[in-house]
Amino acid sequence: MAAAGHYAHLLLLVGLGAALFYAVLREWVEPLPALIGAVALLLGKPTAHIAAGLMHGHYATGFVFAMLSILGWNRYLKGGRGYWLGLSTLAYLLATTCKEVYVPLVVLLPFLPVGTRQQRVRALIPFVLIALLYIGWRYLLLGRLVGGYSQGVFDASEALRQLLRVPKLLLGSKPPGNILAVVFLGLLCLAAVKRRLHAPVFFMSLGIVLLPLIPLTAFPGIHSPDRYLFVPWVAFSACLAVVWPRETRPVFALVGGAALVAALAGVHAQEKQALRPNLAYWDTLYRFALSLDKERQAIFVVPEFGGTDDGYKRSVLIRARNTADLFAPKPQPGDLHVVDEKGRGLEQVPLATLQLFEFRGGDMVPMPPERVAEKLPSLARGQPAQSVR
Structure with a gap:
């Protein structure tokens, strides 16, 4: 019943996930953009929720396995030995047992720009088998393939309203979040003009991020930047690293990166402040119940x-x-x-x-x-x- 050890374990998982996320980003981008993406991941509001809640450890654990799976996939398709594919497959299997949000990884892998199309199709076979096994397992246990909560009635207009609020939930409406949103949109447009966005990965990621959120709009609803928005934040952090300018001089890149991290830190501080009363409430409630x-x-x-x-x-x-x-x-x-x-x-x-x-x-x-x-x-x-x- 002493939770300190588990919290330490959870923080280690979050840190390990960020380090592996950096390693994955380095497969495609330079060190500074990859570092900015990893720092953005750590300073995100959903990450703060996950690190603060004992019941959220499966998100952090699954993310570690998902990053290992992508890393092994890339290393194998770059000419690595077969054990890289074995590691990738095993990590994907373990990620699916942590949380269903990591199951769609099987859809993203064949679109990642590495290896040839034929190599990706062949390497994907064990992942497809695991995904099919998961679907059967899920249906056997829940009796349904979509959604996991039994309450609530889906309403299309309400779902759209909640989904449109996701950017505001993630970034907030105060100056740090507004600055971050403007900078991100500017970098995204610049990358699109210079054709540095990999369209298949971008749109496939968008689908993977948004579709699983739709059932949640019925119940419990998407009303805060908590664990339900962790995968969208991962996608945002990865996109931020990808669209970071490559031609910028080192001095300007460092200054810009520092300013961006400062804005992220401001968003993080706001969410930490907002979380404090809720955490204090639960801590007081549990302590009283146990004594x-x-x-x-x-x-x-x-x-x-x-x-x-x-x-x-x-x-x-x-x-x-x-x-x-x-x-x-x-x-x-x-x-x-x-x-x-x-x-x-x-x-x-x-x-x-x-x-x-x-x-x-x-x-x-x-x-x-x-x-x-x-x-x-x-x-x-x-x-x-x-x-x-």
Whole structure:
């Protein structure tokens, strides 16, 4: 239950992923653009979310394997030995077991400008077999091929609205993000005019980035630059490295690169500041759940941002306490009681007197009777859960 080691492991994975991303970019671009792309990856808002959340480690792990797969693919098609293809295939297999966002890599590989078309087609065979195996596996487990969440109804206009907001979510609307957006668009146009963009890779990447986001617009929705936008940010970082001017003098290149990194750092700082209250909230909630007196205290939770969590907080807090009790020398008997804004959990509250606590003002505080009546009107109407005070 001590999370420091896992956080250290997660940060190592993020750093390793950035180093491998740099190595992949170096297959096509010079050191400075590749370094800018790797730094952009690290300073992205989605990367901050992944590095800050224990439940996001599969994104970081899968990214490491995806970069190894691309690197092995390139080395093999440049005349390397067969073990490079074996490494690439194995890394792709492992990436698909981490997260489904890495499965479309099989579509991108044959468009990368390396080797001949015939070589790429032959080398792609094991990847196609793995992708087909994954599709069958996914259908067997989920009973569906598209989407993974069961709630929500797809709406085309709402999906379009959310997708159009992705650039703003990633870069924000403050000066650092605006500067970054203008510079990126300018570099992209310049690269297009000079025909330095590889059109097949560009448009295939665009499809790989956008299509998997469409089911998410129904549920849970794309409303923040969190883990769901990690792959779009990877694509942005790679594109930034590719469109970086090649003819610039070293001094101007270094100054421009430093200014760009400063803008990225500003965007990162804004997201870090925005994340801090949410991280503090969860830290306080978990600490209280793991230490409270289950015979005297209970927790009342509400969803953030005015939405709904569909019982998510109840589930994770109860299971976290159950897990902690497994390691306690003398665990307290009974269950942790968590009540949400819809009254779920009230029916499981024992007749013994319990004090409800809620998160307010940065701490867990007891709820006075009038506050309980306000948040849980069913208690005031004399419902069976009136034993909670």
